[in-house]
Amino acid sequence: MNIHWFPPSPGEVKVNVHGVTLPVPAANGNTSGMGAVIRRANGGMSSSISGTIPNLSPVENQLAAIHIGMKRAYEETCKKVIVETDNLEAFGMLKFQHNGISITARNIIQQIKILKKDKAWKCKIRYVYPRRNRVATYLALLGGDLFGCLFLSFEPLGRAAELMDMDIGLGFHDPRYQEVQMNGEEMELFDQALDEG
Numbered sequence: 766m767n768i769h770w771f772p773p774s775p776g777e778v779k780v781n782v783h784g785v786t787l788p789v790p791a792a793n794g795n796t797s798g799m800g801a802v803i804r805r806a807n808g809g810m811s812s813s814i815s816g817t818i819p820n821l822s823p824v825e826n827q828l829a830a831i832h833i834g835m836k837r838a839y840e841e842t843c844k845k846v847i848v849e850t851d852n853l854e855a856f857g858m859l860k861f862q863h864n865g866i867s868i869t870a871r872n873i874i875q876q877i878k879i880l881k882k883d884k885a886w887k888c889k890i891r892y893v894y895p896r897r898n899r900v901a902t903y904l905a906l907l908g909g910d911l912f913g914c915l916f917l918s919f920e921p922l923g924r925a926a927e928l929m930d931m932d933i934g935l936g937f938h939d940p941r942y943q944e945v946q947m948n949g950e951e952m953e954l955f956d957q958a959l960d961e962g
Contacts, residue, residue: 770897770932775806777845781893782834783901784826784852791910795819797826798909800901801834802925803841808933812837813900815908815922816915821869827855828873830905833915835880835888844886849893851902856892900928911955923955 773779784799795817803811814837818829831850838846850856858866858874881888895902907923908916921929 770808770899772804772806772808772933773845773847777806777847778811778838778841778843779804780834780838780846780848781898781901782830782848782850783898783905784823784828784830784855785902785905785909786823786826787909793911793913795909795913797821797823798905798907798912799826799830799833799915800904800906800908801830801837802900802904802929803834803838803843804900804929808929810921810925810929811841811843811919813904813918813922813925814915815904815918816912817908818915822867824852824854824858825867825870825873827852828858828870828877830901831855831859831890832873832877832880835877835890837917838888839880839883839886842885846886846888848888848890849898850890851893851895851898853892856890859890900925900932903928923951 780801780803782801784797786797787795790796798817800813800815802813805811814833818826821829827850831848835848858870859877881890903925904922
């Protein structure tokens with residue numbers, strides 16, 4: 766069965782989010798990364814966020830990814846939003862009362878709930894299979910490897926465009942694209958583009 770990303774209905778946007786804890790610290794010292802991508806009904810990207818927030822536990826990182834993605838959609842004045850996370854633990858924390866969680870996790874959950882209840886929009890949060898969340902996973906891995914903070918982009922970073930095309934059936938399915946790292950030449954070009962602004 767081919768499990769892929771499903772576009773939102775016309776007039777809605779979908780925010781896919783992912784937080785990753787790196788098994789080994791990246792060359793820049795990062796131990797985590799997060800990614801969020803806002804996509805329209807045609808599958809096109811509105812914006813994306815990739816990077817890291819240091820010193821968060823794995824579940825705090827997942828919750829922060831949800832909050833960052835929601836906040837970006839809110840700032841873009843999106844009126845109908847579906848947020849998708851592939852982390853069942855973070856999703857469960859938003860749905861059920863939990864005792865014994867950290868103060869940071871509790872604060873992030875509170876911020877998510879405040880934002881979700883805002884009457885300026887309609888926002889739903891859903892759990893999604895990881896294979897339906899490949900672009901956000903890629904951005905989280907890229908963010909952990911490259912950035913020391915959160916980086917906002919209005920163009921697909923790295924191979925995110927290829928993954929988005931595969932999501933909507935415009936490219937072939939190849940599992941090697943799920944966690945692609947830039948090669949040395951691509952990294953140099955990307956660094957040069959960032960330096961030039």
